[in-house]
Amino acid sequence: MRRIWNQKKTAAEAQKTQTSESPAKLRLQKELGELAVTSDTSIEMSASNITQFTMTYRPTEGYYSGGEFRFQFDIGDGYPHEAPKVKCLQTIYHPNIDTEGHICLNILREDWKPVLNIQAVIFGLHMLFQEPNPDDPLNKDAAKLMVDDAAEFGRTVRSTMRGRRIGTVDYDHVLAEPSQGGRHY
Amino acid sequence: MAPATCTAGYERFLRLKAPHVADFELVNDEGETPEDLLTKAKVLVIGAGGLGCEILKNLAMSGFRNIDVIDMDTIDVSNLNRQFLFRSKDVGRPKAEVAAEFIRQRSPDINIAAHYKRIQDMPEEFYLGLTLIVCGLDSVEARRWINAYVYGLAERHGFEGFKPIVDGGTEGLMGNMRVILPRHNACFECGLSMYPPKTTYPICTIANTPRLPEHCIEWASVLEWPRVFPDTKLDGDNVDHISWVVEQAAQRAASFGIAGVTFSLAQGVVKNIIPAIASTNAIIAAACVNEAFKLVTSCNPFLDNSMLYTGDSGVYFCIYPLEQVENCLVCGQKEGSLTASSESTLDELVAALKEHSAFQLKAPSLTCAGVNLYFQNPKALEEQTRPNLAKKLRDLFASGSTLTVTDPTLPTGLRVTVTFSDA
Numbered sequence: 157m158r159r160i161w162n163q164k165k166t167a168a169e170a171q172k173t174q175t176s177e178s179p180a181k182l183r184l185q186k187e188l189g190e191l192a193v194t195s196d197t198s199i200e201m202s203a204s205n206i207t208q209f210t211m212t213y214r215p216t217e218g219y220y221s222g223g224e225f226r227f228q229f230d231i232g233d234g235y236p237h238e239a240p241k242v243k244c245l246q247t248i249y250h251p252n253i254d255t256e257g258h259i260c261l262n263i264l265r266e267d268w269k270p271v272l273n274i275q276a277v278i279f280g281l282h283m284l285f286q287e288p289n290p291d292d293p294l295n296k297d298a299a300k301l302m303v304d305d306a307a308e309f310g311r312t313v314r315s316t317m318r319g320r321r322i323g324t325v326d327y328d329h330v331l332a333e334p335s336q337g338g339r340h341y
Numbered sequence: 342m343a344p345a346t347c348t349a350g351y352e353r354f355l356r357l358k359a360p361h362v363a364d365f366e367l368v369n370d371e372g373e374t375p376e377d378l379l380t381k382a383k384v385l386v387i388g389a390g391g392l393g394c395e396i397l398k399n400l401a402m403s404g405f406r407n408i409d410v411i412d413m414d415t416i417d418v419s420n421l422n423r424q425f426l427f428r429s430k431d432v433g434r435p436k437a438e439v440a441a442e443f444i445r446q447r448s449p450d451i452n453i454a455a456h457y458k459r460i461q462d463m464p465e466e467f468y469l470g471l472t473l474i475v476c477g478l479d480s481v482e483a484r485r486w487i488n489a490y491v492y493g494l495a496e497r498h499g500f501e502g503f504k505p506i507v508d509g510g511t512e513g514l515m516g517n518m519r520v521i522l523p524r525h526n527a528c529f530e531c532g533l534s535m536y537p538p539k540t541t542y543p544i545c546t547i548a549n550t551p552r553l554p555e556h557c558i559e560w561a562s563v564l565e566w567p568r569v570f571p572d573t574k575l576d577g578d579n580v581d582h583i584s585w586v587v588e589q590a591a592q593r594a595a596s597f598g599i600a601g602v603t604f605s606l607a608q609g610v611v612k613n614i615i616p617a618i619a620s621t622n623a624i625i626a627a628a629c630v631n632e633a634f635k636l637v638t639s640c641n642p643f644l645d646n647s648m649l650y651t652g653d654s655g656v657y658f659c660i661y662p663l664e665q666v667e668n669c670l671v672c673g674q675k676e677g678s679l680t681a682s683s684e685s686t687l688d689e690l691v692a693a694l695k696e697h698s699a700f701q702l703k704a705p706s707l708t709c710a711g712v713n714l715y716f717q718n719p720k721a722l723e724e725q726t727r728p729n730l731a732k733k734l735r736d737l738f739a740s741g742s743t744l745t746v747t748d749p750t751l752p753t754g755l756r757v758t759v760t761f762s763d764a
Binding site: 252271 | 378472473481482485486489492493496497500503505522524525530533534536538539541542543544545546548549564567568636637639670671674704705706708710711713716717718719720721722725726742743745747748749751753754756758
């Protein structure tokens with residue numbers, strides 16, 4: 157066994173180092189340290205625990221422009237073998253997000269690959285707000301309305317963003333405060 | 342030494358020179374014969390399940406005399422069809438303990454110790470006392486942990502911490518085996534992307550258009566359980582929990598005209614149980630133990646370094662040398678050292694990492710023993726860690742500490758050990 161060890165001279169010397177970060181933590185450190193987000197997006201986190209943070213997205217175009225949408229990210233020990241867990245923190249009216257905050261985004265579940273990263277997930281979430289996808293609905297009623305009557309869907313989105321009850325659901329007020337730079341409508 | 346009748350099988354391999362092993366010695370520099378090495382070797386078997394039972398049996402019958410077995414699980418009725426060291430009277434008892442009792446009874450000359458624990462709970466001295474590790478696990482998570490841990494042992498202790506891992510894995514009619522030599526060849530993490538993530542279904546399918554019983558089970562476990570029991574985590578080993586999932590899933594399946602929701606399927610989906618076939622376990626475990634035997638005795642060349650068994654489309658074995666991955670999160674990390682005054686600031690250390698010819702980093706982020714010293718991004722984290730830049734190094738960490746540094750110019754981490762010039 158010693159002969160096996162000595163085969164590679166460069167590896168054979170002990171290093172005076174301390175325990176490594178776990179692979180998941182190291183990957184997270186690298187990703188966060190190099191994360192580049194656009195001005196419509198911000199990350200809120202505490203330096204004491206970087207495995208959980210929130211992302212706020214303020215779309216400037218599309219049905220949801222003027223809104224301020226918050227998502228909880230949870231990066232587990234299985235990362236990047238396992239996808240980050242992401243939920244929407246507000247009750248919103250969206251074809252691909254249910255009122256519990258579950259998000260139907262393929263790369264968060266069935267299409268997750270370790271080569272993807274937090275940046276890709278943020279980009280995917282942006283896409284959901286730029287182009288909601290009524291073909292794979294989570295909120296069926298919203299998706300149906302979007303297909304049947306896009307104008308009425310747009311009006312419903314606007315009114316729910318101000319905070320409103322439809323049926324048994326109380327939608328949260330999600331319009332951005334003017335001081336935070338979002339365009340106001 | 343075991344009775345001659347027991348060794349008749351393998352001794353011929355240990356007393357004759359093999360044609361392909363130039364450095365095989367009948368007696369080494371320490372005066373040990375290959376049989377001595379085999380008798381002295383202390384092997385840890387991780388997992389006492391389908392693969393583990395086979396591995397333990399093979400080790401015991403191949404001349405290994407010191408075996409430790411660790412498993413955090415207890416025996417379930419569903420294990421009895423293939424985990425042949427267990428009987429129905431053992432249901433509910435720890436797998437490691439029952440397996441060890443069986444081996445002890447069958448071969449009283451073997452020292453076998455059972456650990457009904459998590460691998461994370463064993464102390465460093467325990468791992469340092471081993472010769473070799475054989476893994477028969479069904480979890481990627483546990484493999485990632487032991488791989489990173491053993492890599493660290495080799496890094497910190499040199500040869501004394503060098504614990505090769507023979508890793509086996511099966512799924513139905515397919516299996517694989519790896520010989521991992523820490524700091525010498527591709528580690529488990531290097532091949533991680535070859536493992537498919539847990540089977541999941543689109544959440545919109547689960548919510549709206551279920552077609553399979555699995556969709557209904559996922560609906561009950563992923564969407565309904567957290568809604569109905571927001572404060573209780575679903576436990577795949579809790580019969581009441583799974584029964585609730587089965588009940589909900591069966592109702593939903595009935596309303597969509599789907600058949601096939603059963604207790605065992607629900608448990609399989611919730612716990613992500615991989616289908617096991619006894620003979621595949623036997624094939625992979627046998628291959629693992631032969632490699633362990635060759636590694637310990639040097640009697641014949643060992644596997645370089647991966648084997649794939651595909652039994653689901655005819656029979657095919659593929660042997661390939663998996664290469665180390667440059668951006669591997671475990672073995673791709675680079676090492677470096679710096680000397681700095683304890684009175685200098687973190688800002689000056691960051692500048693040194695940028696300017697020093699050995700590093701030439703662009704925008705380093707630094708942590709030390711889990712403490713986030715300085716991050717370039719995101720903005721909120723940069724603002725919170727910025728005050729550290731003005732602090733003196735001695736107020737942030739001790740001399741000889743290892744900092745984990747990441748940077749856009751590095752494929753993975755850089756581990757810089759900082760020694761204080763005035764310490």
